Amino acid sequence: MIEVAVAPDRVAAGEPVELTVRLTNADSGPCTHVVLKLELPRQVALLSGTSRIEVARLGAGESVERVLRVRPDEEGRWVVRSGNFSYRDRWGDSRRVVDFRTGIEVTPRQAARVVPEPEFTVTLVDRVLPDGRWSLLRGRVANTGVPVLVGLAVGISGPFDVDAGGARQLLGSLAPGDTAEFTAHVRPTGSGTHVPVRIDVDCRTDAGLTRSARHTVDLHVRSADERPGRAPTDRTRILYLSANPSDTHRLRLAAESRAIQEQLRFGVDRDHYAFHERSAVRTRDITQALLDVRPRIVHFSGHAEPDGRLYVENEVGASRLVSVDGLASLFEQVSDTVECVIVNACDTVALAEAVARHVDHVIGMRQPIGDDAAIAFSVGFYQALAAGEPVPKAFGMACVQIRLDDGTHAEHGTPLLLGTSV
Incomplete structure (x- = not known):
């Protein structure tokens, strides 16, 4: 069985705090497809992190931890529940826990002490x-x-x-x-x-x-042969597109974008790449960005349906689906400049296969992928790219990056590389 512990269970009102959610496999065999969706009481605000935890595999006796940053706004004894807690046991049978709950005691708000911060x-x-x-x-x-x-x-x-x-x-x-x-x-x-x-x-x-x-x-x-004022050479443009509509669960997209930029910045080929970002994209934002940036690498992070349709945002920030054939046609129009498309979203094989008819390299995901694994993939991919490696080698390094961490190891086979040059 999967045991869940939330700590600390005693916090002060009005003070942001990090809640650690620990999942432990207390069974004698591995459990897979672990999903836990926490429901915080209305008196506790979620500041960062995701209340939906997914773990592909958890061996016997193994544990994983996820951290949520929250702020309890009212004192009292509040209950954290879950109406969506399921996993497959060591025999592959589906198990669902319908009565999970744990308490958090919120003590009275402490008087703030004004102490000047070092700046x-x-x-x-x-x-x-x-x-x-x-x-x-x-x-x-x-x-x-x-x-x-x-x-x-x-x-x-x-x-x-x-x-x-x-x-x-x-x-x-x-x-x-x-x-x-x-x-x-x-x-x-x-x-x-x-x-x-x-x-x-x-x-x-x-x-x-x-x-x-x-x-x-x-x-x-x-360099020794560089003249002062020499114009920089044209750089490979990377277009990072992301969407996390208000009616979908939160993803750590800012963390992924920050990790990508850091890897590009510290690579030996740092001057060969220019990073362009567009977030909360709508359909027209995607086409406009492709025309404005004219990238060689396009990276999309967000949500997708099992049939490969991507979620973007509508005019009020809610979700809207984009058809697979529509996106494939769009990339056909820009295939003269786009050489690589990365779709870092769950279940995007169908989309990758459609786009791969027109683009040299396309990366999709065979199945759902967790936040940690998605970020690890991006770190490994752009780390290798910034070191001067070609896309296939960068893809291999990205999969290894997922495999290196015990928490994401089971998801290393999720990414898929396709394309006209593969």
Whole structure:
């Protein structure tokens, strides 16, 4: 049987808190197709995360956890229920739990204590450096808040060598409005106009509040034969389309978009790609974006029906279905520029097969895919793409990325690669 635990079970009213939902297989054999849809009481607002949890396979004794960020608005004893809790046991028999419930005690709202937060900004003085040579990289930290910053420390990292004394520096205390300078000798190991410099800042205040933040600043690293003012070459355009209509369950689309951009930014071929995003798309938004961006890679994330029809939004944000043959015809019209289409949505084999008649590479999903696996796929795919790998190799790396995590391992066979060049 599948046991469910929700923690903590005691929280304060008005305070955002992370609820951890833990699913444990207490049976002696594996359980599959686990689905749990939590119904939060109206007194508890869901801030982030999804109340629908899907796990493809859970071995005997194994557990998975999902985190929801919620805010209880009223004190009292409230009940979290589920009217949609099912799984298949070790014999493959379908099991449905109809009476799941657990309690959360919400204590009275605590009086807010106003304590000034540490605030600061980070800038680089040097923004252009030569490739392969030791150079001085200078930056500044400014205290833009009210309290004095104590124990201020700066760490520098990126695709370059850093001298031992510059990788992490202690800057001491910084009064409000003051600025401290940090320096490091670095040797870039690759040229480009968007080489990322990661600057990690740690500090605390006299009141004991701590803050750690990472700032990423682009650096222009010039190759030996590059002339100042040289125009950048045309980059491969990636169009990221997403839709999460108001009447469908929440997906972590922002997290996926952020992960894709991060992988592109830190790859050795970072300057070869340009990322364009359109969210909450309607049908006309898709066609307009294809005409405006003229991408080589199109990535759609959202929901789909088992027959391959995609959900987009209507004028008021609710769901509207787009036909498979309509989308296939659309990509036929842009097949002169589009080389790869990725449909990161459940049950999109029929759509992938239709689009693959016109596009070199098309990726769809054989069956439902969970949020974590979908994001893992995108991370692996664009990680490889930004390293200069072709689409088939990037697809293979994406499937491996799903397989590496115990929580998503069972879904590594869900993605499917088709196309005229496969």
